[in-house]
Amino acid sequence: QKEVEQNSGPLSVPEGAIASLNCTYSDRVSQSFFWYRQYSGKSPELIMSIYSNGDKEDGRFTAQLNKASQYVSLLIRDSQPSDSATYLCAVKGGGKSTFGDGTTLTVKP
Amino acid sequence: GAVVSQHPSWVICKSGTSVKIECRSLDFQATTMFWYRQFPKQSLMLMATSNEGSKATYEQGVEKDKFLINHASLTLSTLTVTSAHPEDSSFYICSMGLAGDYEQYFGPGTRLTVT
Numbered sequence: 716q717k718e719v720e721q722n723s724g725p726l727s728v729p730e731g732a733i734a735s736l737n738c739t740y741s742d743r744v745s746q747s748f749f750w751y752r753q754y755s756g757k758s759p760e761l762i763m764s765i766y767s768n769g770d771k772e773d774g775r776f777t778a779q780l781n782k783a784s785q786y787v788s789l790l791i792r793d794s795q796p797s798d799s800a801t802y803l804c805a806v807k808g809g810g811k812s813t814f815g816d817g818t819t820l821t822v823k824p
Numbered sequence: 825g826a827v828v829s830q831h832p833s834w835v836i837c838k839s840g841t842s843v844k845i846e847c848r849s850l851d852f853q854a855t856t857m858f859w860y861r862q863f864p865k866q867s868l869m870l871m872a873t874s875n876e877g878s879k880a881t882y883e884q885g886v887e888k889d890k891f892l893i894n895h896a897s898l899t900l901s902t903l904t905v906t907s908a909h910p911e912d913s914s915f916y917i918c919s920m921g922l923a924g925d926y927e928q929y930f931g932p933g934t935r936l937t938v939t
Binding site: 746747749751757758759760761764803807808809810811812814815816817 | 856858867868870873915917923924925926927928929930931932933
């Protein structure tokens, strides 16, 4: 079992819809959780960080963390074609990040 | 977010030569630096981590004599690929952050092609 698992994808949603990306992790001592967006041929870009249970909203993005269930998710509201990218979930503990394999999202106009 | 630059953005070199990649944080002092490699359509692979004042810690399977990492200062890290081979062709990405479990920020990456 991988340490960080994400939806296998690819995920396709119509423009304006809500895209839901999920991530589970195995290490209970993980302290910090991040979502990165990576466009094809580019490096990852940090879009959300979350450290405590609950929801955190930033514009169209909402991260949700449930440490008891070892689950973190990212919701993208009013999805736009420019949101089409691979989304990486990262879990950090002891100063070291573990990345999931990513979920590729396509938003169709 | 913090800004990390990386140079060069792409490089083509001949087999057997060495290539140096520079990574700089432009607006913060990074106590921890990471180097990743990513092959097409694959996930990020951590190569090594270096903390301020200490030598880099390499991940299992990464040859430290082949991939030389120098954490020169709180704003500069370099990766030198020595005696490059075609199989070293990849996308190399640096990342910098503060000590502990805080955010880390990625440079734009360097695409290395070894012919």
